[in-house]
Amino acid sequence: MKKMMCFLVFFLPGLAVAAGGSVHLDKAPIDLTDKASLQRGAQLFMNYCLGCHSMKYQRYQRSFQDLGISDELGEKYLQFTGEKVSDYITRAMPEEAAAGWFGAAPPDLTLVARVRGEDWIYTYLRSFYVDESRPFGVNNTVFPEVGMPHVLQPLQGTPTRTYEEHMVDGEKVKRYVGIKSDGTGALSPGEYDQAVADIVNFLEYTGEPAKLESHKIGKWVLAFIAVLFVFVYLLKKEYWREVH
Known part of the structure; x- marks a missing residue:
């Protein structure tokens, strides 16, 4: 019952928005034959996502073998929880603590690409923006009132919603045109989009190895x-x- 409640809290609001067709989803540049992209995606996931989200239906060793990573390199650079290479990929954060901090434990992401679709994830990770009214100071155009922080902000920089002014019947009207970073991130906008694509590529692979x-x-x-x-x-x- 607890797991079902977590699913409802984290997934259904976003599904309702997506089902309504009110948010345009960008096409994710997925290429499962690109081993370099999959390796970068695995590295980004392990460094930025695994602290909260698990992949409890996927083993480290299976990922390493499919992605062309030796067990030694995988253990050195992609395993941070003290698990064996043959273990399933589990998060570092205790579930009870996560539920207390976020209201519900962050969902497992093994099959998220099959549930959400790669286009949804690709757009979602590029749709965070500053919103001081939210607990973590950010919101998301794809998933309004999102309950997670923007963990990739060090890479993207601080994202804000941008508008253009247009004259309509003699009056100035603001029209939303997108999200723009302030340039303080470690990556350029193009590099950030590629990093997100790599993560989504890895999640797509994990959903169906x-x-x-x-x-x-x-x-x-x-x-x-x-x-x-x-x-x-x-x-x-x-x-x-x-x-x-």
Whole structure:
């Protein structure tokens, strides 16, 4: 019941907004064949997300093997909770403490890309903006009244909503045009977008680690079915030749 309540608190408000079609979702540049992007995404996730969010259905070792990372390098640079390389990826923050600080424990992200979609995550991570009325000082255009801090702010800088003034019937009207960083982050706007894309790429991989292999096998299966169809058709013609 507690896990179900956490899901409702964190996910349903965002689903309602997305379902309403009121927020445009940017296309995420996903490429599961880009090992460098997946490795960068894993590094960013472990450094910025794993403190609060877990991936309890994915093992470190499986990720390292699929992403071309040796166990030694993975243990040195991507494991910070003292777990073994064969363990599942769990967060460093105790669940009870997380529930007390955030009102509900942050959700597991193993399957978030399959639940939300990569475009939603990509847009969400680029849609934080300063809002002093919120507990953590930020809000989100994709997920209004979001309950988490902007953990990637050191990379992006301080983001604010920007507006343009237009004359409508002789009066000045402000129109929202997007979110802009103040430039204090470690990355440029383009570099930040790429960093977010890398994280989303990693989350997409984690949601279905065997996706590429499944697609590869699927092509051979379709080819086999096509060849089999020819023989079945010829057999049918031969079997029913005298009848017709």
